[in-house]
Amino acid sequence: MKKQEEQITGRLHSIETMGLVDGPGIRTIFFLQGCPLRCLYCHNPDTQDLNGGRIITPAEILQLSNRYKPYQGDDGGVTFSGGEPLLHGEFLAETVKLLKENDFNVCIDTSGYGQKEYYSQIFPYVDTILLDVKAFSEQAYLDMCFVKQKPLIDFMNQLEDYGFHGQIWVRHVMVPGYTDNKKSMQELIQTIEPIQHLVERLEILPYHTMGKDKYEELNMPYLLENVDPMDKEKAKEFEVYANVLLAEQMSKDRLDLKEKQDDENYRLESNISFKEQNKIIESFTDLPLLRNLDPKILNNIQNQLIVKKLDKEEFLFQSGDDPNYMYIIYSGAIKIYNVLPNMKEQIFYIYRKDDFVGGHNLLSDSKYWYTGEALMDTVVIAIPATIFNTYFSNKKSVLKEILSQSFARIRWAEDLINRLATLNSSVKTAGLILRLAENFGIKKNGQIQVPMEFDRAEMSNFSGLTRDSLTRKLGEFEELGYIHIENEILTILNFDALESYLD
Ligand code: SF4
Incomplete structure (x- = not known):
């Protein structure tokens, strides 16, 4: 040139x-x-x-x-x-x-x-x-x-x-x-x-x-x-x-x-002592989701599971994340929510011990469109996507569990829509208490008790009410003798009265 x-x-x-x-x-x-x-x-x-x-x-x-x-x-x-x-x-x-x-x-x-x-x-x-x-x-x-x-x-x-x-x-x-x-x-x-x-x-x-x-x-x-x-x-x-x-x-x-x-994720995510991890994984085979799985398979995959401890308010995954794991809640609780355009947090579900999340995303290879965050100190067992796809996604018993969980979640979501659609705060509060009772309630002395492990802000995000309205309404229900709240435990005293709001 x-x-x-x-x-x-x-x-x-x-x-x-x-x-x-x-x-x-x-x-x-x-x-x-x-x-x-x-x-x-x-x-x-x-x-x-x-x-x-x-x-x-x-x-x-x-x-x-x-x-x-x-x-x-x-x-x-x-x-x-x-x-x-x-x-x-x-x-x-x-x-x-x-x-x-x-x-x-x-x-x-x-x-x-x-x-x-x-x-x-x-x-x-x-x-x-x-x-x-x-x-x-x-x-x-x-x-x-x-x-x-x-x-x-x-x-x-x-x-x-x-x-x-x-x-x-x-x-x-x-x-x-x-x-x-x-x-x-x-x-x-x-x-x-x-x-x-x-x-x-x-x-x-x-x-x-x-x-x-x-x-x-x-x-x-x-x-x-x-x-x-x-x-x-x-x-x-x-x-x-x-x-x-x-x-x-x-x-x-x-x-x-x-x-x-995956290795990097393992190093990043596993934050629990080896001994503690082994103890948790030993109980893995008893989980309802896995109870019908071939013990040989469970044996093979145990050392590839990740146990992660989350502090309260720590994210498990965020909206837009790829589905790299299916998570099983071992202890504590995870709230699943989205932030609405008005910047208000709307909680869809709260998952407790033995619940699982992420299976649907792995099956459909779709990103999370909601966020999972620890409501309290929580331990989860993470099943990597490679393990899920190899051993779980083709097992009838696992798919049946996931399907039945889907059904329960659809019901829960329908109920949520109904509750949010009403403008009446009594209806919203009664619906919230009954839904919490159904999912987290413990029967004691012929009454249903709901541990209040999440605070009023969380409950208001769940119910679609402002925090003040919810607090006021809970107080009213106490005065009416429908419920009693003491030491972070909500006891339902008049189940029928609460149900009458939803009829
Ligand atoms: S074959 Fe080799 S020497 Fe011939 S033009 Fe191509 S690069 Fe150049």
Whole structure:
């Protein structure tokens, strides 16, 4: 690249107007002149000299691209190949920007060796990179291309930092006696690990000798003189093998990442002594939810459970969180609520010992749309999503428990709607007391007692009344002899009278 009369220019070797393999769809391919590599198999050695070809401007590239646009259709576009197009950094930066402004799909065929100071001006405008990976070690690169491998490794590692958000087609030319073996394919997959998540296609191109005559014309030695072309079918077999390896590596990396996240969660969330945790988990098998589960399964999963102690007002999860666990309440209570547009907290449910939450979210893979917070000091057992999905989600007995809990929650929600819909504070208060009695009440001396483990603010959030109205109404009910409150215990003295408000 040079500047002529302040004009940014590059050097063009040739144009191909109907390229079918160098990027998606039909491509107009500009082969730029010059390459720092000297690949033994290069079939375009005439593109290597940086001073060859003819001078071209970005405007001329745009003009030519527009001329051939009708052939490119909806899927095609413009490809820059070479030589090594990234050797023309300033020219390419100007050109790809111009092409993008004119709505062209842009593809660059590169070996990753160029003027990296321009990369952040080039790659935000590139849709596809055809990345030629020549060999898989420092020495092999020197032997095959007479350059070091490191620039390619750096290129792959920094590509996204340069603003590249497109896809990559990885290509490797397979030369018999060099990389036509499984070990090389394994090394190829390891080499491209930094960019594997961007790889859309992995191609093994069989070495051919069609460029051989050009070496004679250029009076250059052809160093693969005695090497036969690569058998196309064998190359295809290696291509299939490499693609399988790539898929396996990507899936393994995804699992490793998931395990790492789960591990981090484990470390983050488990905050209880080992001894205490074991004691709690021992009682795990007695939980109603799990009572019909195969004891062998319970045995297998026990060491993967997380016991978490929450202080009063500590969050278990928040609205918008992913469902990573199903939680079983071991002791204490969790309130489930949302903050309404008027900033008032509306409690939907209060979960106590042996209740569970999160199972529905795991089954439907949906985020929490409410918040779970400890109403008091609480201990929960967390079942990680991986365990739930493997052992629980397909067990009839567990699904039945979840379903029956759903039914109870729907009933509870319907009741809540009814209570909130009425404007009458007596009805709201009576409904709240009876609902609490049904869920948390204890029968004692022929009466029902409700432990008042949550304060008046919580109760008002539950009932849809202001705190003052609720306190006043509870006082009235005491005076009427319907209830008696002492030592944080509400005793129902006249059940029928309270029920009459709801008839
Ligand atoms: S990178 Fe391409 S153009 Fe350069 S020497 Fe190798 S094959 Fe030839």
